[in-house]
Amino acid sequence: MEENLGQKKPVGVRLIRGFFVAFGLLLLNLIFVLGPYIGLWGIIVGFTVSGFALIASGLTLIFAYLFTIPAYLTVPALLIEHPVLMLMSSGILIGLGGIFMSLFIWLSKYVCVITGKYAMWHVDVIRGDEYE
Numbered sequence: 001m002e003e004n005l006g007q008k009k010p011v012g013v014r015l016i017r018g019f020f021v022a023f024g025l026l027l028l029n030l031i032f033v034l035g036p037y038i039g040l041w042g043i044i045v046g047f048t049v050s051g052f053a054l055i056a057s058g059l060t061l062i063f064a065y066l067f068t069i070p071a072y073l074t075v076p077a078l079l080i081e082h083p084v085l086m087l088m089s090s091g092i093l094i095g096l097g098g099i100f101m102s103l104f105i106w107l108s109k110y111v112c113v114i115t116g117k118y119a120m121w122h123v124d125v126i127r128g129d130e131y132e
Contacts, residue, residue, distance in 0.1 A: 018126045025122055037115075044108050051100030058093030061086055 008014070065086050 014128065017128065021128070022126050025125065040111065044104050044111065047100050047104045048108075051097040051102075051104065054093045054097030054100065056097075058090040058097065061090035061093065065090070 009017075065083060
């Protein structure tokens with residue numbers, strides 16, 4: 001077995017090796033990584049939008065309480081009879097929506113950081129810098 005005394009392989013060998021490694025990583029990512037990654041982003045976007053919808057529905061309940069004409073058409077009778085219950089439920093909806101939005105926006109930041117590190121790991125593997 002020959003020892004490589006600080007000499008790098010020729011550029012053509014490294015280029016072909018990098019091409020095959022990149023093709024293998026592409027297949028790996030398309031088969032195993034892409035589906036769960038898109039699913040994770042779907043969950044993050046879905047919960048963020050649902051948080052926005054909860055905030056909007058809480059504000060709509062407050063608006064319906066202040067302007068009682070449309071309230072008889074859209075709000076259940078129990079909430080119309082008890083205005084404190086209507087305001088409390090709207091506060092709960094706004095609070096849950098704020099928690100959902102802030103939590104999943106915070107989570108999306110870390111998913112982006114991990115995605116960047118994963119991409120840089122691919123670059124290191126394709127270059128083969130630390131493996132030669």
